[in-house]
Amino acid sequence: MASLVAVLGLLVTASLAAFPARATLGEDVKTVELDRQQIRASRQVTTHAAYAVHDLQLADGGLVHEYVSPTGAVFGVTWGGPFMPNLRQLLGAHFATYTGSPHQQRGGRGHLAVHEGSLVVESNGRMRSFHGRAYLSDAIPAGAALDDIK
Amino acid sequence: MMLRSVWFAILAVCALEVSCGGGGGGGSNSSSSGMSIAAKVASCEAGRPQLLTAALASNEASVIVDAGPCAYGVPYGSPAGTAPSVFVYGAANIPYTSVTVCIPGTSTCQTIDHVMVDTGSSGLRIMSSVLNPNLVLPPVQLGGPPLVECAQFADGYSWGSVRTADVKIGGPSNTGELASGIDVQVIGDASGYAIPNTCSGTGPALNDVASFGANGILGVGLTVNDCLTNTSCPASNLYYSCPAANACLPTATPGDGSDQVSNPVARFATDYAGVILNLPALTSASGQQNVYGTLVFGLNTNSPAPNTIPATATVYMADGWGDLQSAITSTSAYGYTAETCTNSFIDSGSNGLFIPSGVVPNFPIDANGWFTPVQTVALTALITGALGTGYPSNSSPSIAFNIANTDTVLFAANNGSNTAFNDLGGTATSGSCYTRASGTAGPAYATAGIDWGLPFFFGRPVYVANEFAALTIAGTAYTGPFWAF
Numbered sequence: 001m002a003s004l005v006a007v008l009g010l011l012v013t014a015s016l017a018a019f020p021a022r023a024t025l026g027e028d029v030k031t032v033e034l035d036r037q038q039i040r041a042s043r044q045v046t047t048h049a050a051y052a053v054h055d056l057q058l059a060d061g062g063l064v065h066e067y068v069s070p071t072g073a074v075f076g077v078t079w080g081g082p083f084m085p086n087l088r089q090l091l092g093a094h095f096a097t098y099t100g101s102p103h104q105q106r107g108g109r110g111h112l113a114v115h116e117g118s119l120v121v122e123s124n125g126r127m128r129s130f131h132g133r134a135y136l137s138d139a140i141p142a143g144a145a146l147d148d149i150k
Numbered sequence: 151m152m153l154r155s156v157w158f159a160i161l162a163v164c165a166l167e168v169s170c171g172g173g174g175g176g177g178s179n180s181s182s183s184g185m186s187i188a189a190k191v192a193s194c195e196a197g198r199p200q201l202l203t204a205a206l207a208s209n210e211a212s213v214i215v216d217a218g219p220c221a222y223g224v225p226y227g228s229p230a231g232t233a234p235s236v237f238v239y240g241a242a243n244i245p246y247t248s249v250t251v252c253i254p255g256t257s258t259c260q261t262i263d264h265v266m267v268d269t270g271s272s273g274l275r276i277m278s279s280v281l282n283p284n285l286v287l288p289p290v291q292l293g294g295p296p297l298v299e300c301a302q303f304a305d306g307y308s309w310g311s312v313r314t315a316d317v318k319i320g321g322p323s324n325t326g327e328l329a330s331g332i333d334v335q336v337i338g339d340a341s342g343y344a345i346p347n348t349c350s351g352t353g354p355a356l357n358d359v360a361s362f363g364a365n366g367i368l369g370v371g372l373t374v375n376d377c378l379t380n381t382s383c384p385a386s387n388l389y390y391s392c393p394a395a396n397a398c399l400p401t402a403t404p405g406d407g408s409d410q411v412s413n414p415v416a417r418f419a420t421d422y423a424g425v426i427l428n429l430p431a432l433t434s435a436s437g438q439q440n441v442y443g444t445l446v447f448g449l450n451t452n453s454p455a456p457n458t459i460p461a462t463a464t465v466y467m468a469d470g471w472g473d474l475q476s477a478i479t480s481t482s483a484y485g486y487t488a489e490t491c492t493n494s495f496i497d498s499g500s501n502g503l504f505i506p507s508g509v510v511p512n513f514p515i516d517a518n519g520w521f522t523p524v525q526t527v528a529l530t531a532l533i534t535g536a537l538g539t540g541y542p543s544n545s546s547p548s549i550a551f552n553i554a555n556t557d558t559v560l561f562a563a564n565n566g567s568n569t570a571f572n573d574l575g576g577t578a579t580s581g582s583c584y585t586r587a588s589g590t591a592g593p594a595y596a597t598a599g600i601d602w603g604l605p606f607f608f609g610r611p612v613y614v615a616n617e618f619a620a621l622t623i624a625g626t627a628y629t630g631p632f633w634a635f
Contacts, residue, residue, distance in 0.1 A: 060386045078597065080493075082471070083386050084302045088351030099354040102227045104518045105305055107218060107241035107363035110270055110500030110601055112305035112353070113519025113576060122519065122579045123304045123353065124504060124598040126270035127376055127388075129471040130304060131493060131598040133579050147508055147581045150597045 025091045026136055029054075029072040038089050039064070050143030051075075062130075064090065067149050069141035076135035076149035082128045087121075091134055094119050098134075187222050190236040194220035198238070199440045201248055201263070207454035208326030209421050209447040211247045211319050215429070215570040215604070216440045218244060219264035222279075223360025239363045242561070243501035243571055243604040245429065247445055249368055250324040251276060252316040253287060254331045259316075260285050261324055264365045267445055268499035269427060269614045270472075271369035273376045273411035274317055274332075275301060275308060278339035279358060280365045287313035290333055290409055292401060295393040297409060298340045300349035301376070302388065303499075306356040309345045310337035312389075317414045319368075320447055327447050329417035333409060337362070344396045348387040367499070368414070370425045370445070372472045372631035374617050375410040377403070383410055416618050421448025423619035424630065426457060427498055431609025435526065435552065437560050437568030441608075449613060450621050459613050461624035463634040464544050468495075469536035472631065476600040478505065479548065480530040484512040484523065491583030491599035494533070496612060496633050500603030503551065503575035508582035509600070513553075519576040520556035526573065527553045531600070535632070537586065546635075551605065572608040610635055 024031040032054045036043045041056035041064065056064040062081020069075050079085045088095045098121045101114040114121045118139070123132040135149050185193075198220065201212035218239030224232050225240065245267040251274070252259035260282050265274075281287075290297045290312040301308040315334045320326025338357045345355075356362045369376065377383030383403040389410070391401035403409045416422050429443035448457045459465075466474050476494035478486050487509050502520070507513065510529075514522045530550050535543040552573040554560055560571050578598035606612070612635050615621060619630030 060384065080597070083388055084307070084352035086348055086351035086387070087353060088347065095351070099306075102229075103305075103354075104227055104520075106226075106501060107239065107244040107266070108499065108501030108603065109266070109268060109303040109305055109367070110497045110603060111502065111504045111519075111576070111578065113515075115515075115517045115519065120580060122577065122598075124578045124601060125304050125493075126268075126371075126472070126495070126497060126499065127272070127302055128373065129473055129493065129495070130302070131579065131584075132304070133581065133597065150579075150581050150584070 024066060024074045024089070025077050025094050025134055026139065027074055027092055029068045029074060031092070032066050032068070032074065035064070035066070035089055039086060050141050051148070058085065069139065071141070073139060075139035075141065076133065078133040078150060080131040082130070084130050091121070094134070187236065191220045191222055194236050194238065195263070202442055203322045206321050206326070208321040209453040209457065210321070210326070210455035211445045213245045213247050213267055213427070213429070213443040213445050214440060215243060215245050215443070217241055217567070217569050218246065218363050219359055219365050221359035223358055225360070239359070241363050242569060243574060244363060245427070245443065245498055245604065246364065247319070247368060248324060249274060249366065250318040251285065251287070251334070252318065253285065254314050254316050258284060259318070262365050266364040266367040266499065267427065268367050268369050269371050269425070269612070270495065270497035270499040271367065271376065272371045272373045272413035273335065273369045274366065274414050275310070275335040275337050275369070275411070276366035277359050277362065278310065278336045281336065287315050287334070287336060289313050292391055292403070292409060295391045297401070298343055298390045298392050298398055299335050299411060300352070300387055300390065301335055301337070302352055303356065306354035306361070307349055307352045308335070308337040308356045308362065309340055309349055310335050310357070311340045312409065312411060319414070327418045327421060329414035332414055332417050333411050335411050340392070342395055343392045343398050346390060346398050348400065349390070352387060370413060370415050370614065372468050372614065372616050373413065374416040375407055375412045377410050378407065379617055380407040381405060413616060415447055416616055418447060420451050421453055421457070423449040423621060424613065424615040426611050426613050427607055428611050429607045429609070432570060432572045435554060435573060436563035437571040439564060439568050439570070441570040449615055449619060459621065459623050459634050463613065463623070464546060465535070465542070465623060465628050466533055466544060466546070466633045467535040467538065467541045468631040468633065469538055473599065474536045474633070475534040476531060476602070478509050478529060478531050482510070482527040482529060484510055484527065486510055487582070489583050490534070490585050492537070492586040493584050493597070494599030494602070496602040496606060498604055498607060500601045501574065502603050503553070503605050504578040504598070504601035504603060505575060506583040506598055506600070507577045507580040513577070515577055516557055521553050521575045522555045522557055523553060524555070526555070526559070529553065533602070570608070572605045574605055
């Protein structure tokens with residue numbers, strides 16, 4: 001467990017700030033900055049030919065990657081870390097669709113997939129190690145592949 | 151649509167047996183028929199299959215993979231506006247056992263059935279709705295205010311207070327093993343404390359039996375505590391201090407590792423090093439109903455139920471995140487990509503084999519991400535211990551498994567009443583898995599790996615050695631956490 005302890009040893013206290021009624025999937029790139037502030041992350045941007053990736057390093061040891069099209073729209077989000085991220089913040093208006101979907105998981109704790117219209121949310125893992133991704137299948141820009149969202 | 155008809159079949163059985171359904175509740179404790187909801191649930195439970203406890207050794211518990219507990223609420227997949235009713239949950243590939251909880255140091259106890267056996271988490275969590283009124287477990291208070299947890303799972307969160315209990319399990323009457331005065335979570339009992347946004351924002355709510363699909367969850371996984379062992383759990387969205395009803399704030403737990411919900415097995419006197427989950431091989435490719443197995447406590451302790459890891463088993467070390475490596479090694483009509491997925495794990499709390507779609511690129515799926523191949527597909531895979539220094543990274547023999555069509559073969563068979571499937575799977579994520587290069591360090595969080603859920607356990611005893619394990623296997627010394635099979 002040494003590696004995890006080392007990561008968590010660097011933590012600062014999590015944000016206690018009030019929650020804004022705005023977020024990111026399907027919204028403008030400017031909301032990435034809101035996400036960054038809300039989840040107390042550091043931010044790094046990598047530009048590719050067809051899209052840009054905003055990497056957020058969370059204070060709790062997790063990572064969030066937000067995928068932004070040339071028009072400035074967030075079309076995908078991925079996450080990983082010891083705690084679940086605040087998906088209400090990251091998915092914005094799509095969070096209600098995700099949590100309200102009549103899914104047929106039938107009891108399993110380690111996985112949930114929701115496909116509703118163009119929204120796909122996939123959540124995997126268990127406490128201490130979560131991974132997931134969400135994207136809008138009709139918003140992936142030309143030149144970007146589904147497999148780029150990772 | 152297929153799944154919805156499965157549901158109606160289950161509900162119809164329930165209605166025939168116990169006149170459950172109806173009522174509508176409306177917040178009261180009784181239904182229009184005059185029978186209380188609790189009585190209806192109890193009546194429904196009485197018609198459920200029972201565990202096989204008579205011949206159990208003291209370090210052994212009975213396990214059943216059945217349709218799950220009776221619940222009051224709205225079944226998953228119901229159309230909007232469906233009235234609440236008492237129903238059988240309708241689980242697929244969930245192993246259940248029973249656990250006895252007591253007020254510490256007293257004989258005030260209650261045995262709770264349909265508690266999910268989860269090797270992917272650590273700690274006992276019980277639904278408050280199934281606890282008798284007299285079973286008031288003392289709350290854990292951190293500097294005064296009660297400590298409330300937002301337990302996190304991939305499919306949602308469970309909000310409830312941390313309390314202290316004596317936990318008993320094993321043998322014919324659940325007195326074989328004792329974890330004395332450990333911290334457990336009582337889910338749904340903290341309704342007086344508003345759920346913080348940082349908790350409810352993690353996913354769907356799993357705060358009652360109807361949504362959770364179990365009366366509780368027995369986390370017997372790789373770790374001693376659910377957050378961190380021998381150190382503080384940092385203030386995050388996991389533990390909250392609640393000085394007032396609407397003022398639950400993230401809090402760090404004590405630096406000695408106390409006051410976290412902890413793995414009961416790790417607190418047993420002798421059999422603390424881990425568990426063995428034994429489930430039989432299935433004989434039907436379309437699933438079976440009500441499959442029995444055992445959960446054995448302790449490793450290499452000479453307890454009555456044999457628990458020695460055989461020399462023929464291989465040890466697969468877990469990394470700091472509880473992960474190991476895995477790869478698909480054969481192709482099918484849907485193709486495959488030879489990628490080693492670093493973030494892979496073995497988990498009885500996952501009810502399928504979940505594989506990143508980039509590894510099996512063209513597999514068809516349904517709207518819930520379940521695989522729906524036209525014909526059943528045969529695949530092979532390898533599991534390899536985690537990368538790391540100071541421990542071996544063993545590779546498994548080739549693992550053969552099948553994936554069948556979830557909707558037309560598995561969930562449709564036997565009028566939808568099968569509960570155990572060795573060929574059920576779905577996409578973990580729609581993309582490649584994450585491959586960490588040998589020798590590299592740092593957070594391995596990026597994308598999912600292969601999740602070896604319950605299908606992996608059928609016909610294969612799986613040894614789960616936790617952080618306290620220090621065992622010699624075939625002359626070699628190992629320290630946990632690790633898996634062996």
